[in-house]
Amino acid sequence: GQSLEQPSEVTAVEGAIVQINCTYQTSGFYGLSWYQQHDGGAPTFLSYNALDGLEEKGRFSSFLSRSDSYGYLLLQELQMKDSASYFCAVRWAAGNKLTFGGGTRVLVKP
Amino acid sequence: NAGVTQTPKFQVLKTGQSMTLQCAQDMNHNSMYWYRQDPGMGLRLIYYSASEGTTDKGEVPNGYNVSRLNKREFSLRLESAAPSQTSVYFCASSDLAGSSYEQYFGPGTRLTVT
Numbered sequence: 363g364q365s366l367e368q369p370s371e372v373t374a375v376e377g378a379i380v381q382i383n384c385t386y387q388t389s390g391f392y393g394l395s396w397y398q399q400h401d402g403g404a405p406t407f408l409s410y411n412a413l414d415g416l417e418e419k420g421r422f423s424s425f426l427s428r429s430d431s432y433g434y435l436l437l438q439e440l441q442m443k444d445s446a447s448y449f450c451a452v453r454w455a456a457g458n459k460l461t462f463g464g465g466t467r468v469l470v471k472p
Numbered sequence: 473n474a475g476v477t478q479t480p481k482f483q484v485l486k487t488g489q490s491m492t493l494q495c496a497q498d499m500n501h502n503s504m505y506w507y508r509q510d511p512g513m514g515l516r517l518i519y520y521s522a523s524e525g526t527t528d529k530g531e532v533p534n535g536y537n538v539s540r541l542n543k544r545e546f547s548l549r550l551e552s553a554a555p556s557q558t559s560v561y562f563c564a565s566s567d568l569a570g571s572s573y574e575q576y577f578g579p580g581t582r583l584t585v586t
């Protein structure tokens with residue numbers, strides 16, 4: 363089976379940097395994705411890492427270490443609109459089946 | 473280009489009633505998915521369809537059935553609803569041709585079973 367661990371909640375102020383860690387245990391591993399979900403909304407895709415290293419996309423970056431079964435999402439220059447839940451998800455089969463973590467609620471304060 | 477659409481947006485059922493949740497995508501994706509999300513939790517895969525004519529069970533398939541009607545449409549049926557099926561249901565689609573494996577989600581159906 364698959365299991366993922368991520369912190370339940372993080373609070374930070376506008377302009378700060380937040381790192382959301384995700385550790386996983388899985389019988390097969392193809393990649394790690396990150397999704398953002400605002401309250402009452404649908405999840406939206408942020409990033410996907412299949413190989414070790416850092417992928418940068420504007421203010422958001424994602425990192426993967428396959429040997430440590432670990433990844434993180436880095437949110438820089440936090441804005442109020444970044445207040446949302448963030449989910450890591452493991453792609454564990456050659457298709458695109460995902461297992462999601464429980465989510466990290468990020469609260470950005472002025 | 474509407475992306476992924478779901479109907480209905482809200483539904484209240486009594487225990488034992490049946491209903492079908494509808495999902496359609498206009499992105500010509502091969503793969504479609506049904507998830508449920510309980511309050512304060514992550515998404516759990518109910519069923520998956522890799523392509524038209526194929527379906528596969530996910531983590532929590534009990535109490536549900538699916539139909540991949542054609543490439544665009546993937547429906548989820550609750551034959552005899554139970555209070556434990558109160559949840560938000562999301563449909564998603566993806567195309568494996570790209571390298572990001574992004575899944576595109578519909579707006580969700582909020583289901584309450586009393």
